[in-house]
Amino acid sequence: MKASVAGYARAQSLGHAFDLLQSAQGEAVVIAGGQSLVASLNLRLSEEALLVDIRHLPELRGVVLHEGVLRLGALTRHAELAQAPLVAEHAPLLTQAAPLIAHAAIRSRGTLGGSLANADPAAELPACMIALAAEILVRSAGNERRIPADAFFEGLFTTALEEGEIIVAVDIPLKAAGDRHVIRELTRRSGDYAIVGLAGVKSVDGVRLAYFGVSDKPVLAAGAMTILNSGGSIEDAVSALQDDLDPESDPHASAEYRRHLAAVLLRRVLADMTNS
Amino acid sequence: MSIRFDNPDRPNSYIGRTVPRPNARRLVEGRGRYVDDIVLPRMLHAVFLRSPYAHARIQSINTEAARAAHGVRGVFTGADLAEHCTPWVAVLAHLKGLKSAPQHPIAVDRATWTGEAVAAVVADTRAQAEEAAALIEVDYEPLQPVTDMRTALDPETPVLHPDLGDNLTFQREHVSGDPAEVMRTAPVIVESRFKTGRHTGVCVEPRSILADYNRSEKQLTVYHSTQAPHMMQVVFAEHLGLPEGAVRVICGDVGGSFGIKVHVYPDEVATATISKILGRPVKFIADRLESFATDIHARDHEIDARMALDEDGRILALDIEDLTGIGPYSVYPRTSAIEGNQVVNLCGGPYDFANYRARTTVVLQNKSPTCQYRAVGHPIAAAVTEGMVDLAAEKLGLDPIEIRRRNLIADDAYPYTSPANMRFEGLSHHKSLNKLVEMMDYPALRAEQAALRENGVYRGIGIASFIELTNPSPFMYGIGGARISAQDGCTVRMDPDGSVVAMSGVTEQGQGTEAMLAQVTAEAVGVPVQRVRVITGDTQTTPYGGGTWASRGAGIGGEAALQAGRALRENILAVAGAMLQCAPETLDIVEGNIVDLGTDTERMPLSELGRVVYFRGDTLPKGLPRELVVTRHYITSDYPFAFTNGIQASYVEVDPETGFVKLLKHWCVEDCGRVINPQLVDEQIRGGIVQGIGGALYEESLYDTEGQLLNANMADYLVPMASEMPDMIIGHVETPTRESELGAKGAGEAGTAGAPAAVMNAINDAIRPLGGRVTSMPMTPERILRSIHHLPE
Numbered sequence A: 001m002k003a004s005v006a007g008y009a010r011a012q013s014l015g016h017a018f019d020l021l022q023s024a025q026g027e028a029v030v031i032a033g034g035q036s037l038v039a040s041l042n043l044r045l046s047e048e049a050l051l052v053d054i055r056h057l058p059e060l061r062g063v064v065l066h067e068g069v070l071r072l073g074a075l076t077r078h079a080e081l082a083q084a085p086l087v088a089e090h091a092p093l094l095t096q097a098a099p100l101i102a103h104a105a106i107r108s109r110g111t112l113g114g115s116l117a118n119a120d121p122a123a124e125l126p127a128c129m130i131a132l133a134a135e136i137l138v139r140s141a142g143n144e145r146r147i148p149a150d151a152f153f154e155g156l157f158t159t160a161l162e163e164g165e166i167i168v169a170v171d172i173p174l175k176a177a178g179d180r181h182v183i184r185e186l187t188r189r190s191g192d193y194a195i196v197g198l199a200g201v202k203s204v205d206g207v208r209l210a211y212f213g214v215s216d217k218p219v220l221a222a223g224a225m226t227i228l229n230s231g232g233s234i235e236d237a238v239s240a241l242q243d244d245l246d247p248e249s250d251p252h253a254s255a256e257y258r259r260h261l262a263a264v265l266l267r268r269v270l271a272d273m274t275n276s
Numbered sequence B: 001m002s003i004r005f006d007n008p009d010r011p012n013s014y015i016g017r018t019v020p021r022p023n024a025r026r027l028v029e030g031r032g033r034y035v036d037d038i039v040l041p042r043m044l045h046a047v048f049l050r051s052p053y054a055h056a057r058i059q060s061i062n063t064e065a066a067r068a069a070h071g072v073r074g075v076f077t078g079a080d081l082a083e084h085c086t087p088w089v090a091v092l093a094h095l096k097g098l099k100s101a102p103q104h105p106i107a108v109d110r111a112t113w114t115g116e117a118v119a120a121v122v123a124d125t126r127a128q129a130e131e132a133a134a135l136i137e138v139d140y141e142p143l144q145p146v147t148d149m150r151t152a153l154d155p156e157t158p159v160l161h162p163d164l165g166d167n168l169t170f171q172r173e174h175v176s177g178d179p180a181e182v183m184r185t186a187p188v189i190v191e192s193r194f195k196t197g198r199h200t201g202v203c204v205e206p207r208s209i210l211a212d213y214n215r216s217e218k219q220l221t222v223y224h225s226t227q228a229p230h231m232m233q234v235v236f237a238e239h240l241g242l243p244e245g246a247v248r249v250i251c252g253d254v255g256g257s258f259g260i261k262v263h264v265y266p267d268e269v270a271t272a273t274i275s276k277i278l279g280r281p282v283k284f285i286a287d288r289l290e291s292f293a294t295d296i297h298a299r300d301h302e303i304d305a306r307m308a309l310d311e312d313g314r315i316l317a318l319d320i321e322d323l324t325g326i327g328p329y330s331v332y333p334r335t336s337a338i339e340g341n342q343v344v345n346l347c348g349g350p351y352d353f354a355n356y357r358a359r360t361t362v363v364l365q366n367k368s369p370t371c372q373y374r375a376v377g378h379p380i381a382a383a384v385t386e387g388m389v390d391l392a393a394e395k396l397g398l399d400p401i402e403i404r405r406r407n408l409i410a411d412d413a414y415p416y417t418s419p420a421n422m423r424f425e426g427l428s429h430h431k432s433l434n435k436l437v438e439m440m441d442y443p444a445l446r447a448e449q450a451a452l453r454e455n456g457v458y459r460g461i462g463i464a465s466f467i468e469l470t471n472p473s474p475f476m477y478g479i480g481g482a483r484i485s486a487q488d489g490c491t492v493r494m495d496p497d498g499s500v501v502a503m504s505g506v507t508e509q510g511q512g513t514e515a516m517l518a519q520v521t522a523e524a525v526g527v528p529v530q531r532v533r534v535i536t537g538d539t540q541t542t543p544y545g546g547g548t549w550a551s552r553g554a555g556i557g558g559e560a561a562l563q564a565g566r567a568l569r570e571n572i573l574a575v576a577g578a579m580l581q582c583a584p585e586t587l588d589i590v591e592g593n594i595v596d597l598g599t600d601t602e603r604m605p606l607s608e609l610g611r612v613v614y615f616r617g618d619t620l621p622k623g624l625p626r627e628l629v630v631t632r633h634y635i636t637s638d639y640p641f642a643f644t645n646g647i648q649a650s651y652v653e654v655d656p657e658t659g660f661v662k663l664l665k666h667w668c669v670e671d672c673g674r675v676i677n678p679q680l681v682d683e684q685i686r687g688g689i690v691q692g693i694g695g696a697l698y699e700e701s702l703y704d705t706e707g708q709l710l711n712a713n714m715a716d717y718l719v720p721m722a723s724e725m726p727d728m729i730i731g732h733v734e735t736p737t738r739e740s741e742l743g744a745k746g747a748g749e750a751g752t753a754g755a756p757a758a759v760m761n762a763i764n765d766a767i768r769p770l771g772g773r774v775t776s777m778p779m780t781p782e783r784i785l786r787s788i789h790h791l792p793e
């Protein structure tokens, strides 16, 4: 199939991008790495729209320490995440997660902002943001807001982003000495979206466990976390997953199998946290 | 003079050597020319509107808005094309009872699978044609689909084609000996059910065609990504009412075919028909979604098997009950009964036993049509046979190698006729098995497996012997009435500078046919291989031939090239004798020079002979023949097929918590007779193994009960990928066929034939201690986990 696109415009500045979005009156869509958007255009899953290319906006770039948090620009490529020393030091969860995403060519183009805005329930980075308790910085023509990752992902390919809003960056609390970051996933083939994945962060505040591939969005295993954070046993936490997760069946795996794998991953991630 | 294959240092010894492929550099540099690269003046693009229902009556089609859309040059329904193209019925006379219904290029009043074309739009661009296709309004009356092959023959199930009476398209039972009696009395009986998953061959280059009907010449030229140009020439001529001579099929570079591109596809015939109607070139390139829904599928089988053995583990009898669903039509012209027929022919194939019953039941259903895909029927027969042998070994407490030693046909037993009436000229099962055991260091691997199991690591070793049908004679299709050539020809020509051109009826699909032809021709004539240019894939310039199927390129096309090259050599030497005033028998051609036979003393280069023949023929004796172009054809006649054999082994690790399988290593020892290019053969085996592993672990075209295809894309349909593939160690035993001078049999399908069986046996070896056994392919982690009871059944 051939993509049906109404037009293409390269934004020269963030302000220009907002103008373009506004003038198209809802008929425009931002394009970053294009690694999800172009595929859906080619399947004619996305309707005819003006593509506003934000790849050249310096405001959306950079990996920096900023007021006590790690700030990652929305245009940070998956490949950059894998290599950035600041990320390795302050958010090693993302260093581990990046190589799990897709294949090398896609990691060289796909962006953090694109992955979060796309909100694929089986994607790694949205779950990592929840596990890390990150905040997502969003701007529109007249406004800027910070959305906690927990509240950002609303459902299948849907987020708290409103029309005309662009993700500019994410702010990630810095890892403290002794914190543990672990991500594990189960895929049939390297580079596939996960059948089930689990991003875990252990800090003085306790453990945060964010699953992906088990629901229409990444989910915190709240019951299991409560048990673990109040000194409960691993097996009790595993039992709590029954209520925490409500996976569905699809051609890749049945709901039952996903539940089973979620339990396996919990044991493995917790073991990694103790061993590492 | 025959070629001294036993002497690797003989002159011009290209046969048996790894010679770089002449087309490799061109393809790697992106200079290949595939159908989609061809752009003709006035060319239009065809797009097909496809049925969203598995089974529906087409009440009406409103094409008005589509016709008015920008860039559109024509909209065609099935009824429109029926006036210009006759329907076909895919049956073969020798497959007794095989029946199918007339099929049109576009569905006329009923759609019978999701993806069947119901209308075509041609426009200046593909995008315009797609836009317009979306404007076509079809009024469908959904009908009850037939999806479950187990109930296809039940009285409550609707009959797909009422004229046929029922949904049974073909059934064949073969009995030899007295299997029923043996089953009743034998001391050891094992039985099991197997399922192979419906899947397809995913070609990098999708199906592609550019048809150009030129009214001024009344000639149809078709640029086609196909395995069988001459077969397609016949089909276009017959159904479009043209003389065969007015149809030229040209097949340039092809990006993989695997059997997918050897069939007649309705949308491709529709494209040619539209070109004839409009008198303009029309291109159709299937996109990936269309490929999944309309390329042929294969391997949709369920098999119940029983094996009887004596106490010593000798096989006494085998009983096979096979059921397969082939979609709504038998596929033209090879038919969709061949796969089931092969299961009957091939089960038990490597083993020496006398009592055999096998029955295949082939039913119609509302899913994509199935037909021949790489190693037709073999992976199914091998999985069933080898699965049963391992089951018997388990029951008897025998090692899988030992039970095979006791049952494989002895290496000195040939010629041998199997209980399925397959005739084997010469196979090497025991030699191959011994070589495999040595290559993989079987005892050490077993020791490693046992040691690791102590630590809770579940590894398994799987062995699979197999036979492979290659070099088919007309017994495969021709005797059934199909105009499909089993013979093949090659024309070899020497040009003035001593360079050589070989034109062959076999085709290049990316597998290296042209490299093989160049090597054989170079050695046969006596010129450096770089001086040979090969031309394939053009019905107007190459000798008539069958193309690529049933692993016939080297064995049949190679022999034709050898004979043509040898004949050209004789003709060259006759001229050389006259020029050098000596007997031709005292001369030879080595690396492009005429030399004295025996001493290799150079007498003159071929360019000198070429100069004299083409420009100073007046200096040669008047009556001297100077035919520097020779054509030879070859057909097998002693045996209907040249069977090959081999054995594979797989080493896997199963994660008992997740059911995930890690492929650690794979071995194959294979006997394709004379190996012409070792690297090409090894890579054919490796590629074949990967496709076999695809069927074993990953690939399945999933349908729901309404006949909707659920995973028609590369994200949901899992093809095997490089990261997961094991290292593959390939070894050879060479038992040349005595039917030809070259002695080559086929090698293209052996890897696919045995790999699923080897992987299945390895997985089962790994999970046996956990009480698990899987016999349903693809063997997904979930199926494996269920079998070891870590998930409810």
Ligand SMILES: Cc1cc2nc3c(=O)[nH]c(=O)nc-3n(C[C@H](O)[C@H](O)[C@H](O)COP(=O)(O)OP(=O)(O)OC[C@H]3O[C@@H](n4cnc5c(N)ncnc54)[C@H](O)[C@@H]3O)c2cc1C
Binding pocket: A029, A030, A031, A032, A033, A034, A035, A036, A037, A038, A039, A054, A074, A100, A101, A102, A103, A106, A109, A110, A111, A112, A113, A114, A115, A117, A118, A122, A123, A124, A125, A161, A165, A166, A167, A168, A191, A192, A193, A194
């Ligand atoms: C074969 C393949 C395999 C893949 N496997 C994985 C995988 O295993 N795991 C995984 O996580 N991903 C995977 N991906 C997706 C990949 O990670 C994408 O790069 C990512 O999901 C989207 O990032 P992008 O920059 O390419 O976004 P685009 O494709 O350009 O855009 C995606 C969506 O996000 C919006 N968008 C982009 N940037 C912004 C922004 N700054 N603000 C607001 N909206 C924005 C776009 O409008 C669009 O709706 C795979 C992709 C392919 C092609």
